Amino acid sequence: MRRDLRLDNVGRRYGIRGPWILRGVHLAVAPGTLTRVEGPNGTGKSTLLRLLAGLDAPTEGRITGRPRTAYVPERFPSALPFTPHGYLTHLGTIHGLSRRTATRAAGEWLDRFGAGAYARTPMAQLSKGSSQKVAVAQALLAEPELLVLDEAWTGLDAAARTELERAVAERTAAGGAVVFVDHDPSRLAGAPDITYRVRDGALERRTCETDAPAGGPQVVVEVQGPQGGRPPVDALGALVSAEEAAPGTYRLTVPASHSDVVLRTVLTARPPWHVVSVHPLDSRPDKDSRR
Numbered sequence: 474m475r476r477d478l479r480l481d482n483v484g485r486r487y488g489i490r491g492p493w494i495l496r497g498v499h500l501a502v503a504p505g506t507l508t509r510v511e512g513p514n515g516t517g518k519s520t521l522l523r524l525l526a527g528l529d530a531p532t533e534g535r536i537t538g539r540p541r542t543a544y545v546p547e548r549f550p551s552a553l554p555f556t557p558h559g560y561l562t563h564l565g566t567i568h569g570l571s572r573r574t575a576t577r578a579a580g581e582w583l584d585r586f587g588a589g590a591y592a593r594t595p596m597a598q599l600s601k602g603s604s605q606k607v608a609v610a611q612a613l614l615a616e617p618e619l620l621v622l623d624e625a626w627t628g629l630d631a632a633a634r635t636e637l638e639r640a641v642a643e644r645t646a647a648g649g650a651v652v653f654v655d656h657d658p659s660r661l662a663g664a665p666d667i668t669y670r671v672r673d674g675a676l677e678r679r680t681c682e683t684d685a686p687a688g689g690p691q692v693v694v695e696v697q698g699p700q701g702g703r704p705p706v707d708a709l710g711a712l713v714s715a716e717e718a719a720p721g722t723y724r725l726t727v728p729a730s731h732s733d734v735v736l737r738t739v740l741t742a743r744p745p746w747h748v749v750s751v752h753p754l755d756s757r758p759d760k761d762s763r764r
């Protein structure tokens with residue numbers, strides 16, 4: 474994934490007079506990040522994930538920077554006229570793999586999720602949990618730049634749940650982004666770079682204290698720009714805080730995992746912003762040692 478997937482002022486409602494499920498949503502999903510979306514039932518989490526996955530279009534607003542995406546839905550249509558192996562091989566070739574490579578990858582992913590024993594059983598005969606393993610394998614097979622998981626752990630056995638967590642870590646380590654919803658608050662606890670809560674049609678970014686039990690290292694980036702201007706990172710969703718130290722000078726506190734993205738955004742902004750200093754939180758150099 475090379476750039477952020479961005480939602481600008483996105484709204485979605487079903488039907489011309491239906492209530493707005495989401496409205497005024499600004500969101501940036503950065504490469505290499507893990508994002509959790511939470512909120513009570515029926516608030517629009519799946520709606521947001523379908524928009525992110527490109528399976529649904531916003532009623533208003535814009536979505537830009539769409540990467541190669543794979544999606545695991547809450548309910549996988551398992552009554553497909555395929556065996557798991559045949560289905561994955563077919564999808565692999567659609568994603569551009571040679572037949573041989575797709576066949577091998579299909580076998581490997583099914584084995585990873587403990588589904589090798591029924592790789593050649595018609596999918597219509599599989600249990601819900603077994604179908605879910607196929608759903609997860611089909612998403613991972615293509616090594617997507619963005620992986621969108623809507624309650625993807627539901628129905629998986631313990632080994633497959635762990636395997637999916639491992640696959641999520643692999644995707645972000647490879648520079649991909651993962652966005653997930655899961656009813657279990659302990660799912661990937663401490664791992665998300667950002668957590669959003671859907672409330673009243675809007676997205677609230679959970680504060681650092683509540684969404685990062687592990688804390689995670691943070692970095693302070695001091696930037697200078699035109700007086701009266703706002704640093705160009707508001708929509709990133711990566712900021713922990715932005716404090717105006719002097720007119721036109723801001724101290725941005727960001728998770729260390731996002732510092733590259735924030736620096737890139739600041740340095741490529743128009744009009745340009747100047748990076749004064751970058752240092753870990755709580756080890757701020759005194760003024761004389763700053764560049």
Ligand SMILES: Nc1ncnc2c1ncn2[C@@H]1O[C@H](COP(=O)(O)OP(=O)(O)OP(=O)(O)O)[C@@H](O)[C@H]1O
Binds near residue numbers: 494515519
């Ligand atoms: N295709 C659709 N047509 C009409 N209404 C829909 C459609 N999809 C979702 N909705 C409505 O939009 C609202 C949000 O649904 P959504 O599935 O996005 O919420 P959710 O937070 O994912 O819920 P849950 O946690 O129960 O899965 C609900 O009121 C739902 O009935």
